Amino acid sequence: MSTAFSPIPRVHLRTSLSPPHPSPRHFPFARIRASLQESGPSIAVVGVTGAVGQEFLRVLSDRDFPYRSIKMLASKRSAGRSISFQDKDYLIEELTGDSFDGVDVALFSAGGSISKAFGPVAASKGVMVVDNSSAFRMDDGVPLVIPEVNPEALEGLKVGKGKGAIIANPNCSTIICLMAATPLHRHATVKRMVVSTYQAASGAGAAAMEELELQTREVLEGKPPTCNIFKEQYAFNLFSHNAPVLPNGYNEEEMKMVKETRKIWNDSNVKVTATCIRVPVMRAHAESVNLQFQNPLDEDKAKEILKNAPGVVVIDDRAANHFPTPLEVSNKDDVAVGRIRRDVSQDGNYGLDIFVCGDQIRKGAALNAVQIAEMLL
Ligand SMILES: NC(=O)c1ccc[n+]([C@@H]2O[C@H](COP(=O)([O-])OP(=O)(O)OC[C@H]3O[C@@H](n4cnc5c(N)ncnc54)[C@H](OP(=O)(O)O)[C@@H]3O)[C@@H](O)[C@H]2O)c1
Known part of the structure; x- marks a missing residue:
């Protein structure tokens, strides 16, 4: 995966939408x-x-x-x-x-x-x-x-x-989470999942991306930031997801993760809780996911499962302290998983922590x- 920063996609009408990964299939066929x-x-x-x-x-x-x-x-x-x-x-x-x-x-x-x-x-x-x-x-x-x-x-x-x-x-956060959690769920059955998200501006549309860029310039120039899309300063800040807060204290984004996971896994018993946060990242969401399993699953087996999972890449270099980042997955199809480690708060091999990044406009x-x-x- 390239670590080069991918330009912010803008709505340039009349510009050519050349693909980020030109397909060699175009010409011979x-x-x-x-x-x-x-x-x-x-x-x-x-x-x-x-x-x-x-x-x-x-x-x-x-x-x-x-x-x-x-x-x-x-x-x-x-x-x-x-x-x-x-x-x-x-x-x-x-x-x-x-x-x-x-x-x-x-x-x-x-x-x-x-x-x-x-x-x-x-x-x-x-x-x-x-x-x-x-x-x-x-x-x-x-x-x-x-x-x-x-x-x-x-x-x-x-x-x-x-x-x-x-x-x-x-929902984009659900897709990115389940791309990584499902292969592990199939092997060891997830009983409970605790998710914390770090969600990019792109998740709120083109205007939010433009506002983050504008605010960044304004703050660096010492001007008051323009807050049209979000009600508070976004540049150099983070805040609870802008989705409406429900009577149970969760916001709608969080409850989407809870309900959609149950529907997609066809499992009304799986316990899911989420905290969704907007971070001043232009594109691609990150998520910390804690999993509790019904059956044991150790780190090595989890890595092997994830390496073989379609649409997933493992970036998990402990020696170099290199793990998935939003920049690295921007404009990419695959969801990246790293920080794969046994949850020390749970006995035996019944818990794992993982960190997942995915381009939520794309996957x-x-x-x-x-x-x-x-x-x-
Ligand atoms: N951004 C994400 O990562 C993401 C991920 C998953 C799902 N979604 C969902 O996808 C949808 C669009 O999100 P977005 O981020 O692409 O938003 P966006 O950048 O704000 O784009 C909104 C689009 O909707 C069009 N639109 C608005 N009012 C319309 C109308 N009355 N008739 C026809 N078209 C109209 C706009 O056209 P004009 O330019 O003509 O106004 C524009 O093309 C939302 O439902 C969002 O929840 C977004």
Whole structure:
């Protein structure tokens, strides 16, 4: 993994969205790709100007996702502007109920209220909706999917059967946590999980990233920081996650981790608690995860399991004190795990502490959704 800082992704309309990892498959197989595209689905990207929407385009391009047409949808504010994707210019269209006519797969990332208003409309028109918001995640009958964790939840769902559906992408912190915890859970059964998150600005969208950059400049210049997105100073500070606080004292982000883990693992008994914190990191979340197991699992076995887990890399160099960092995973597909150690507060090999980092715009949102879409083809 490269440690070079990846530039902050910005919403540059009319700029080329060249993938961070150009695929060598592009050129030798151009003709095969062209024919795959002709038979591919018609897709729509809802919220294409946002942090996740822009990442959708990069991921679709990186993975050579086949499509015969693509619609770029956003709000009225962006309608009529041009966006460049894979050497073609597209006009951004305003999202309306008619946007989904002739569409097979829609990737939604325009917020929960937009998903609630337009997701069912699209599904009723036979569209496979992969939704990044929390609008439908806990609904019965809506699969909540991490392809490496519970692909079986997508059984029977395929594009082209004339039937639409809504499939939910889990919360970004849940995805990053479960990418690492699930392989261990499969081996030793997690009884209890305690998570503390260190969440980046990117998780709150493009405007939050811009505000962190602006505030950093302002504070260094001795000016009062502009606080439009968050109500308090973010640069050179950290605070409890900005999600609303619930009557039980947890915030919504924390309770998403609790409830979504149970649904994804199909285990209503697993005990999960979380504390979610925003840190002034531009991109990629970090999480400290404490696991208590039903069956013994030692450090070495845990490392071996994680090294072989799909979508996971182990960065665990105790001698060099080198472990995962948000910078190292920014713009990367894999979730990195390190600090793998026996929890000394528990007897025997029934507890582990791990530290996980993942790019939540990528694996925590766009990549996971595109992987789901691939499984629907
Ligand atoms: N950021 C993450 O890491 C992350 C991770 C997982 C899930 N999510 C979820 O993904 C969604 C988007 O997040 P984001 O971070 O990409 O936010 P963002 O950067 O603020 O982008 C929001 C997008 O929604 C569009 N939009 C807003 N109002 C609209 C309307 N009335 N009609 C159509 N489009 C509209 C915006 O279009 P305009 O530019 O035209 O306003 C923009 O494209 C949210 O539900 C978020 O919870 C985000």
